[in-house]
Amino acid sequence: MNLKHLIxxxxxxxxxxxxxxxxxLARRDEELQAYAASLAAETAxxxxxxxxxxxxxxxxxxxxxxxxxxxxxxxxxxxxxxxRLSEEQILACAQNGYALGxxxxxxxxxxxxxxxxxxxxQLVRQLKHNHPDCAVTLSIGEKTRESYAMYRKAxxxxxxxxxxxxxxxxxxxxxxxxxxxxxxxxxxxxxKELGYQTGAGFMVGSPGQRPEDLAxxxxxxxxxxxxxxxxxxxxxxxxxxxxxxxxxxxxxxxFLLSLIRLMMPEVLLPATTALGxxxxxGREKGLLAGxxxxxxxxxxxxxxxxxxxxxxxxxTGEEAAECIVCLTKRIExxxxxxxxxxxxxxxxxxxxxxxxxV
Numbered sequence: 001m002n003l004k005h006l007i008x009x010x011x012x013x014x015x016x017x018x019x020x021x022x023x024x025l026a027r028r029d030e031e032l033q034a035y036a037a038s039l040a041a042e043t044a045x046x047x048x049x050x051x052x053x054x055x056x057x058x059x060x061x062x063x064x065x066x067x068x069x070x071x072x073x074x075x076x077x078x079x080x081x082x083x084r085l086s087e088e089q090i091l092a093c094a095q096n097g098y099a100l101g102x103x104x105x106x107x108x109x110x111x112x113x114x115x116x117x118x119x120x121x122q123l124v125r126q127l128k129h130n131h132p133d134c135a136v137t138l139s140i141g142e143k144t145r146e147s148y149a150m151y152r153k154a155x156x157x158x159x160x161x162x163x164x165x166x167x168x169x170x171x172x173x174x175x176x177x178x179x180x181x182x183x184x185x186x187x188x189x190x191x192k193e194l195g196y197q198t199g200a201g202f203m204v205g206s207p208g209q210r211p212e213d214l215a216x217x218x219x220x221x222x223x224x225x226x227x228x229x230x231x232x233x234x235x236x237x238x239x240x241x242x243x244x245x246x247x248x249x250x251x252x253x254x255f256l257l258s259l260i261r262l263m264m265p266e267v268l269l270p271a272t273t274a275l276g277x278x279x280x281x282g283r284e285k286g287l288l289a290g291x292x293x294x295x296x297x298x299x300x301x302x303x304x305x306x307x308x309x310x311x312x313x314x315x316t317g318e319e320a321a322e323c324i325v326c327l328t329k330r331i332e333x334x335x336x337x338x339x340x341x342x343x344x345x346x347x348x349x350x351x352x353x354x355x356x357x358v
Contacts, residue, residue, distance in 0.1 A: 003027060007036050010262045011043070015222055021215035024259070025252075033255045040258035040290030043265045048292050052336045053268065053343025054327070055137065056102035056298040056320075058093045059307040060085040064110025066141070067176045070206060072237030072308040073110050079239045081306045084114060087123060089300060091130065093320075097298045098131055100324050101340040105131075106160070106295065108139040115140070117147050121154035128155040135342045137199075142183060145190050152194050159191045160199035162230060165206070165213060166220035173208045188224060197348050199228030199268075204256055205248020206234040214256065222263055227345035228293075229260050229267050232274030235310035250279045254289040261290030266347040268293050276314050283327075284334045293343065294331070296323045 006024055010016050016024070024032070061084045062073045073080055085093075094105050105127060109115070120140065127136050137158035138151055148159070163184055165171050171181035191198040202217045203209075221229060233248030253275060261269055270293040271286025279285065283294060297304060298320045307313075315323055328338050 003032055004035055007032065007039065007262070010259065011039050014263050014265070016218075018212065018215050018219060021218050021259075022212045025211040025214050025255075028252070028255050030251075033251060033258070036255060036258035036262065037289040040261035041288055043261050044269070044290050044292050047266050047346060050336050051292065051339035051341075051343075052287060052331050053104070053293045053339050053341065054102055054324070055104045055106045055270075055293060055295040055343075056094065056097035056100075057106045057108055057295045058085070058090055058097075059108050059297065059299045059303070060090050061109035061112040061115065062303075062307045063112040063114070064141075065113060066111050066179065068179070069174055069176070069241045070203070070234065070237065072239060072310055074240060077237075077239035080308070083303050083306050084112065085300070085303070087119075087126070090123060091126060093298045093300065094127055094131060094134075096320055098134070100321060101338075102298070103131075103133060103340060103342045104135040104137060104158075105298070106137040106139055108160070111141040117143075117150050121150055124151060124154040124156050133342070135197075135344070137197075139199075142179075142187050145194075148187075148190055148194055148196075152196060156196070158197040158199065158228070160201075160228065160230060161187055161191065162199075162201040162203075163188060163217075163220060163224075164202055165209070166202075166216040167213045170206075170208055170213050174206060185220075188226070192224065192226070197227040197345055198224075199230055200224055200226045201228075201230035201232075203234040203248065204231055204253040205246070207242050207245045209234075218256075218259060218263060221260065225264065227268060227348050228270075229264070230270050230272060231256055231260070232272035233278050235274055235277060235312070237308065237310045247278060250275065250282055250285070254285055257286055257289045257291055266345060268343065268345050270295055273297075273314060274310065277310070277312055281330075284330055287331065287334050287336055292336075294327055296320065296327055
């Protein structure tokens, strides 16, 4: 049976049923994947041109109170070399990034109790004061509604929080009993309500994952309508219960990137570092499959190897300037161009303009 008609329908209506998504994922082949990628790349170009947006990633702490079974910085991983960046170090990373052309900074870290709401708000305010033309994105895990509201009031523009899986039983397989799928989902709904440009996402090929689980992820994204979606292949990490599990595959991840682009044409979709870790040209292939964001690392070189969410992470030995030169060449090699801008979601901007007019 030729499944291209389902790809065509997704392209036109931006939705399929659980069974249809499951069938696509279970019966994906090279021809179907190439067809989806071509439509996804056309869709990305229709809405954003050939631009690829860069986000300056500042991994400011690898201390985390959580014990997620897949994560290299989980609380019980005693082999992890822990660190925290000072406010001065974080601001210096952003200053360096600004000079290199970055107009979005992503503060990413474990759920580290040291960084209280007041400390996070102070960081956000200072970054916005130093770089008023830039966006500040937070990726610091599950918080209360009050905390999210405080960060938003301080000036945070965006928030990244992967939902990890839309199947509660699968969520329990990946996380300790102290964490719940419903709380994760509620956090995402809260972020949307508070007006953040919100990012969700999941790992591809995580232990215990089935095609129907991935299909539920797609339906969850379709309902949430996040402004950003971050997906990448599962890569096992030393010091975790899943250290010996097989990694997710490049091809399945690329196919899902294409499906997400067709389902949400205006979404901001990264070609992740994890893609580049499992394939030397993984990020370029991601761009050709519909992605339009890359997230180079602005963290100090001295701590990059310590932020090991998974094994063999790339670019840990490069300075930020080296990384951006390399990425620029890679992006240009697939006919795209690096954009020096905040790179906001265009649907979000249009909605804000409509509300302002009202």
